[in-house]
Amino acid sequence: MALNSEIIQKRLTEKFGEAVFHFEESYGMLSFEASKENNLKVIQFLHDDEELGFRFLTDICAVNYPDQPGRELAVVYHLHNLTANVRVRFKVFTNIAEPDIFTATKLFESANWMERETYDFYGVNFVGHPNLKRILNVDEMDYFPLRKEYPLEDQTRVDKDDEMFGR
């Protein structure tokens, strides 16, 4: 039988019980959540399980929800089963004060640069990453630009010339 969201949900619930939750299907793609301590266990299971076989990591990214105290940062893993051509989204949430998440580089080599990018823009600290430093922005940058902490235009910046731009 072809792999579908119901089977994925059933397998995950059999294995992890209540530890994997918030199943929802939007635009035909299953997404679910686990606590950040369990992220590697769930990804490992999705990878190793014969029936599931999510062996390709499409993307890692983060989302900032400033109005959810204690769950401000979400790290989203996009996984792909190449034989059945099925994709899932797997989310873990973390506190923004302590954004420590276990690195997936031991499971997927491709996670290396994706996690560096996620660190670069959101400041997620991937514990155990071999080389966690900025990848796209200038090294001297001392903030995480995609966090929703800034007004749409930063009023304190000095690199725009006020005389010319009339601020």
Place this chain on the structure above:
Amino acid sequence: MRPVRFNIHPKEAKIGDAISVAEAPQGYSGEGFFTARLSDVVGLARKNSMWPLPFATSCCGIEFMASMAPHYDIARFGAERVGFSPRQCDLLMVMGTIAKKMGPVLRQVYLQMAEPRWVLAVGACASSGGIFDSYSVLQGIDQIIPVDVYVPGCPPRPEAILDGFMKIQELVGQESIRRRNSEQYKLLMNGYGIE
């Protein structure tokens, strides 16, 4: 017979229209001699044989390619030879968005050019950051290197680039040969942290 016949009344070519000769600088001439200010003569030579170095990072670079091609033909102004080594060139044409991470690279290219050197900032991004009012984009290349002429536009048409180039030629032609040794110039360079 074809319905339309071309060139049934061909015009005689007038060579005077096709060849232009730079005007001689002010000076005194007599039989077998001509005197003028050295600055004028050097300026005349320099401005009619610029070697541009294109530093093209985005759409303004495409417009520059059109300016270089036969239709607009920047070669008409003596800039026939576009060099791709900063060590040979005397005009840095910066065309396109310069990200902050690209800043040191651009500066390095500028430093590698020998004096005298000029800089033309083409387009809104190179001049001011343009629409990229963002954490990652340098808000105008004059933050890191001195600029002689700014060309507005997003992107500017080839005519505008040529106009900017002619402005540069004007500056080059009028520049005193002592300018690059002056205190004022040294101060300008020091203002950018260049020795």
